[in-house]
Structures are given as C-alpha cells and as structure tokens.
Amino acid sequence: MTEKIVAITGASNGMGLEAALLFAKRGWKVYAGARRVEKIPQDEDKIIAVKLDVTDSASNQDFVQQILTQAGHIDVLINNAGYGEYGPAEEISMDKIRKQFETNFFGAVELTQLILPTMRAQNYGRIVNISSIGGDGYMPLGAYYHATKAAIQQWSDVLDLEVSQFGIRSVCVQPGGTQSSWGAIALNNSKANLSEHSPYQPLVDSVSSGLERFMKSSAKASDLAEVFYKAATEIKPSLRYLHSFSDKFMVNVARKHPQVFRRAILAAMRYFERQNKK
Template identity: 40%
Template sequence: MSDKVAVVTGASSGIGEATARKLRAMGYHVYAVARRLDRITPLADVGIRPVRADITDDAALVDLVKQVLAESGRVDVLVNNAGYGSFGAVEDVPLDEARRQFDVNVFGLARLTQLVLPQMRRQGSGRIVNISSIGGKIHEPLGGWYHATKFAVEGLSDSMRMELAPLGIDVVVIQPGAIATEWPAIAGQHLLATSGRGPYADQAALGAAILAVEDGPASPPSVVADAVARAVRARRPRTRYPVGRAARVILAARRILPDRVFDRFVRTMLRTLARVVARRDTGQGRLIGNRA
C-alpha cells in the first residue's frame, strides 16, 4: 500500500480528519485538504501532508492536484468530504447563500473530481468516495437548500458511477446519519440567523435546539472513516454505505412510506428529539415542548 495516494477534503476536523487518519493508518500517502492550514498542520505528526485549499477556489484546486501528482505521481482515492449545512426556510435564505451552498457541497466536489480523473484514467484505476448524507434521500423542514445539494450529490454520483466503471474507476457514496461533529451546532446557528425571527421562528427554535445537542443520539466520526476504509478495501465496493445511528432505519422508512406519511414520520421524530433535549436542559426543554 506504500505507493497508494489518497486526497481527503474537509480534513480539519470531524469526518474528514478521522478519514485522513484512518487512510494513513492503512498505509496510504494522504493529502489532507482544508481552508485553515492551522487546523490540519497537526496531522503532519502522523505522516499526513496538510494542504491549504478552498474547495470553491478553482486555481487552488488546480494547484492541489498539480502538487499531488508532482510529489506522488498518482491519485488512487479521492474522498470528497468538504461541505456545510445552510439551514433556514427557503423563503428566508438569500439566493447568494443558496448558491454558496451549491458551490461548496456540489460544484467544489465536482471540480476536484474532474481534476483527478485524467490521472485515474491513465492509471486505469481509482476510487471516488463522495460523503453525502441520509439527507440526500430524505427531507426535513427548513433544510431545503442543504437537502437539494445532497440530492444533487447522489444523482451526480450515480451518473459518474456508470460512466466511469468501464474505465476502472469506482464511485461510492457514504450516507452518514447523525454524527457527533461541529457540523450540527454550526448548522443550528445558520438556522437561527436565517429564520430565527418571523413566521418560521418556532420551527427554527425547535430545529436549532435539536441540532445543538452535543451529546445527543449521534455516532462518532470514526464510523464514517471505517465505512470509507471498507469502500476503498473492497474489490467490488457497494454503491452506498449508510452509517451512523438510525441511518438505515430512516432510509428504509423513506423507501417504504408514501410522501405525506413520511412527512408525519419526520415530524414525530423531531418531537421525539425535542423530548431528548428537554431531559437535558429543563428550561430549554419547556420552551421546545410548548413550541413542538
């Protein structure tokens, strides 16, 4: 494995950091990519190469791939993990923010994939691992733009899988459920800033409080890193790997239930999570209980 090379985006914390460490432990030469170099510099201590690049900066992505090929000569695995959640009512979210959500979650992913594919084609091998979400198959209130990006990642991945298979390149989707990272709290802040006042305020208060439960029913980032490891080890990887607490149950419910029944399922699930919040913070719980 000593000559195998992996590139992991969004590697400054959480899923990306855990994945970079996992692939390094497997023997890969790993390039960890993030906007903030100070957050990824400590990864050099375990032999990971930190590289600063903004996933929406085309010139930075071109330079990244040139650097990887100049230093290592190949790219075997690309883990497209960089992304964020922009939550708020569709009515409230400015279109500039909606476009930025797509730039980060979809177009950045697509552009970096475009840049590594010529080398993978020359090798006759490679694996693209796109970190999507169960949010690419389900929906929830006040998450319209985020879910739209993840639905796009799912469709893009399916098409790429078919067109790249004859060239020896696999495309895999990882679908995390609830994962204990910085992401939920940041998404909750976005939600309150966008829809915390006005006609959607009650729904926003409920959603943000649920997202901010740091010790709630979430799995550690390592479960996603382990799924990536399975995907890159497998001779014939699965097309999708749902991981994290309740991910399979929720996806199964979406496949089985009609749309309006699934809507009720989501609302029931949100109320259940609200009760979890209530048990952890009595004051906040009373507020959420009244609004739920």
C-alpha cells in the same frame, strides 16, 4: 510497491480529519485539504496538509497539481468538504444558497473532473462522495443542504456508469448524525438566516431543540472514518455505504414510503414544539 495515495477534502475536523488519521495509520499517504490547514496534524511521511477552498477553481487546480507533482498518481479521492446552510427556504439569500451548492456539490464535481484523467490513465481509481442520510430523507430548514446531497448522489451514480469501464468506481457514503461541529454550524446558520420578525421563528426554535438532542446521541466521527475506509478500499464496492441500522432504516423508509416518512417528520416537529412550550 507503489505508495497508496488518498486525497481528502474538508480534512480539518470531524469525519474528514478522522479519515485522514485512519488512512495514515493504515499505511496510506494522505493529502488532506482544508481552508484551516493549521488544524490538520502534519506528518510529512503520511499526512500532507494542503490549503484548499473547494469553491475556488484555482485552489482546486493547485491541490490536484501538488499531489500529482509530488506523488505522481491518486488512488482515491474523498469528496468530504461540506456544511449545512440551514434556515427557512423562503428566507435564505440566493448568495448563501449558491455558496451551499458551490461547497457541497460543485467543489466535488470540479475536483473529480481534474482527477479523472489521471485515474483513467492508470486504469484504476475510486471516487468516494460524502452525501448524507439527508440525501434521501429531510427535515425542515435544510432545504438547500438536502438538495445538494440528493444532487451528489444522482451525479455519483451517473458518473459510476460512465467511468466503471476504465476501472474507476464512484460511490456514496451516507452518514447520519455525527458528533462534530457540523450540527452547531447548521444551528447557528438557521438562526442567522432568519429575517427580522420572521414567522418561522417558532419552527427554528423547535427544530433546533430536536437537532441538538439528535446530535448528542450520534455516531462518533471516528466510526464514520471506518465507513469511509471501507468505501474506498472494498474490492467490489456498493453504490451506498451507511453506518448504523437506524440510518439504513431511515433511508429505506424515506425511499420506499415517502408519505410515512413525511408523517414521521411532522409528528417529530409537533413533539419538539410541545417540549419547547413547557
């Protein structure tokens, strides 16, 4: 029986790391790509840690070539690498905005383009794109993060229409809040992106307070790894995979009742602003 091969980006922590461990536990060979490969537990029989910077074309090409040279095929690609370049939309520099898109969107696009010829030749494959409930909903300070997640969903849907004729499917997982380093990084970025004497300082303070509380009550990364696995292996895949009822509810409201969603966000902002003033 041919060994099942999965390539996972952003596999050094959080959901990506937990997904690598889960796939390996269930008998897959995992090529775990990340910039900080020292954080990936290596087991040459099951987990191969590979240096990968998804914003670098040469790195993406080397990643795919290593897998094909060693394994000969790729069954599943999980485009998980990403982060939140949070801050006021007015004040984040264009360099950082471009980096946000290079990491969260263009990296996934390039890796997928590199892998698709092999998947077409084998007449099978699954592309699992990690979006977010923030691909439909949104919150202040996350303008460019949300834009990348909305982009990857639309791109994934079009891709699925084009490649399903070859036995390949492209699907999205939309995690909500997850207990990982993602929230801390996003909060740190929101503060670092403030200009001196910024008029957005009170907004950053109130949103930071709300996001900190939200992340503490969020799902475990290992819970989301199970969703990754389902999206990668389900025989008749859905276009979207969500973890909890609250995630599904939030996305449903954002899609079908955008004005209600906006009012809810405004109410939450006012609440956390009052809390910060106490």
